[in-house]
Amino acid sequence: MKIAPSILSADFGRLLEDVKRVEEAGADLLHVDVMDGQFVPNITIGPLVVEALKGRTSLPLDVHLMICDPDRFVHEFIRAGAQHLSFHVEACVHLHRTVHAIKEEGVRAGVGINPGTSLSSVECILPDLDFVVLMSVNPGFGGQTFIPAVLPKIRALRQMIDEQGLSTVISVDGGINADTACLVRDAGADQIVAGSAIYGRKDIRQAILDLRG
Ligand code: DX5
Ligand code: ZN
Numbered sequence: 163m164k165i166a167p168s169i170l171s172a173d174f175g176r177l178l179e180d181v182k183r184v185e186e187a188g189a190d191l192l193h194v195d196v197m198d199g200q201f202v203p204n205i206t207i208g209p210l211v212v213e214a215l216k217g218r219t220s221l222p223l224d225v226h227l228m229i230c231d232p233d234r235f236v237h238e239f240i241r242a243g244a245q246h247l248s249f250h251v252e253a254c255v256h257l258h259r260t261v262h263a264i265k266e267e268g269v270r271a272g273v274g275i276n277p278g279t280s281l282s283s284v285e286c287i288l289p290d291l292d293f294v295v296l297m298s299v300n301p302g303f304g305g306q307t308f309i310p311a312v313l314p315k316i317r318a319l320r321q322m323i324d325e326q327g328l329s330t331v332i333s334v335d336g337g338i339n340a341d342t343a344c345l346v347r348d349a350g351a352d353q354i355v356a357g358s359a360i361y362g363r364k365d366i367r368q369a370i371l372d373l374r375g
Pocket of ligand 2: 168193194195226335355
């Protein structure tokens, strides 16, 4: 499984240093949580911060938009350096248009699904997606508890992808620690996002090893 540390749990006062720490510890991607205070009850970072990281890390920037009406900002985040860009099905009316707007710019497109949203919301568009972000917490904050109801969703999505012979990546985001990483891997996830389970540990290299199981 690929590991995407979320900088939401990093020390923003020394962000680049914390990015280098996960890079050196063997992370695969850098997960950047963008929140607008409307779609989720928290405000985090905008394109300026993504731009500040661009070219300063070898990790691909995996930008997770938790914002209303994501079309307004897709191009700006791509200009800022997003190489993987996801937005939420609950926040977007014309899913197909937004996915293709991202892909036309040569960026990998993903759709996020909240714990209370059915997989059927992305079924029709699955072949167009590079990845699906299955949320295992209600988005908004780091350090929340994993919601086990995501496990049957991972299994069902794995089956859909395999049956159709697709290469869509299943990413699972929220409440991931060594125990839950094991559960989501067994259910068929390809990638996990983890914030507190990585940045909350002194030994980040060991934290990433523990998540790999
Ligand atoms: C939640 C974010 C997550 C968050 C995960 O809204 O999308 O990426 O940073 O944090 P942990 O791993 O602490 O649950
Ligand atoms: Zn996220």
